[in-house]
Amino acid sequence: MYSKLCFAILAVILSLSVGAQDSIGVFPLWPKGAPGFESRRTIPEQAKDYWVKNIHNPSIQVYLPPKDKATGAAVVICPGGGHRLLVYNAEGRDPALFLNKIGVAAIILKYRLFREDSSYTFEKDIRMDAYRAMRLVRSRAREWGIDTGRVGMLGFSAGGEVVELIAYDPGKGDPQAPDPTDRLNGKPDFQLLVYPGPLGVPQTVPKDAPPAFLLAANDDPCCAVPVVKLLERYREAKVPVEAHILSGGNHGFNMGDRSNLQAVKTWPQRMADWMGDMGLLKGR
Numbered sequence: 001m002y003s004k005l006c007f008a009i010l011a012v013i014l015s016l017s018v019g020a021q022d023s024i025g026v027f028p029l030w031p032k033g034a035p036g037f038e039s040r041r042t043i044p045e046q047a048k049d050y051w052v053k054n055i056h057n058p059s060i061q062v063y064l065p066p067k068d069k070a071t072g073a074a075v076v077i078c079p080g081g082g083h084r085l086l087v088y089n090a091e092g093r094d095p096a097l098f099l100n101k102i103g104v105a106a107i108i109l110k111y112r113l114f115r116e117d118s119s120y121t122f123e124k125d126i127r128m129d130a131y132r133a134m135r136l137v138r139s140r141a142r143e144w145g146i147d148t149g150r151v152g153m154l155g156f157s158a159g160g161e162v163v164e165l166i167a168y169d170p171g172k173g174d175p176q177a178p179d180p181t182d183r184l185n186g187k188p189d190f191q192l193l194v195y196p197g198p199l200g201v202p203q204t205v206p207k208d209a210p211p212a213f214l215l216a217a218n219d220d221p222c223c224a225v226p227v228v229k230l231l232e233r234y235r236e237a238k239v240p241v242e243a244h245i246l247s248g249g250n251h252g253f254n255m256g257d258r259s260n261l262q263a264v265k266t267w268p269q270r271m272a273d274w275m276g277d278m279g280l281l282k283g284r
Contacts, residue, residue: 024064051085051088063107065103069103071281075153076188092108123165134186152192155193156194159196168209211278249261
């Protein structure tokens with residue numbers, strides 16, 4: 001009986017650790033700092049408990065799945081935090097580890113925070129961070145085992161607004177750019193929006209918008225309405241979309257781990273199912 005119990009405990013531990021990888025590193029978006037703000041790249045970030053803020057040298061942190069599980073798909077993750085901080089662990093690292101378990105490379109974007117520092121603007125500087133992150137990932141695709149045609153974005157709350165900043169524009173790079181990275185396509189191939197804020201919702205969704213997975217709780221006072229609006233506009237544009245309105249959960253339930261509601265606790269599987277149905281997990 002004792003040996004059977006030990007075996008069962010070991011099996012649980014192994015099941016929780018399968019696919020969990022350490023980050024391969026943090027990579028600044030620009031070698032010399034953000035354009036126009038190069039002198040601020042050495043200002044240290046502030047981090048405590050669950051958050052990171054005071055971001056002046058935007059960067060990506062890369063988590064790769066085990067090679068035997070890698071599908072070639074990749075997701076750039078934009079944590080939320082109201083553009084005043086980033087909920088880095090629960091909306092960055094935790095989704096990265098989940099994505100790794102289903103064979104997806106995960107790249108957490110530390111974007112600048114325009115409500116914390118008025119030197120930056122949402123439309124210009126945060127858009128620039130998002131585009132550069134997508135282009136930087138595509139520039140390292142061969143090295144990181146990524147299919148450049150299956151690079152999407154996942155945004156929580158304010159991070160969803162960051163995703164939408166670049167989801168509906170052509171995203172073409174500048175063929176004359178001195179930096180080869182800036183010549184690459186910056187548009188996401190798909191988007192995953194979890195209780196996204198209202199800032200990025202377009203008046204109309206273009207026909208070439210990336211397919212979308214949308215999710216929010218019905219009792220979310222801020223961010224259920226943007227999901228409903230996006231669903232309607234995606235349907236009008238006849239672009240593939242899947243939306244889930246959970247009966248409860250409010251705002252900021254992250255990956256669902258802290259909730260007592262089964263639908264909230266298991267929502268990441270709905271995202272994985274959608275990615276599979278869309279052929280994003282088909283392997284290389």
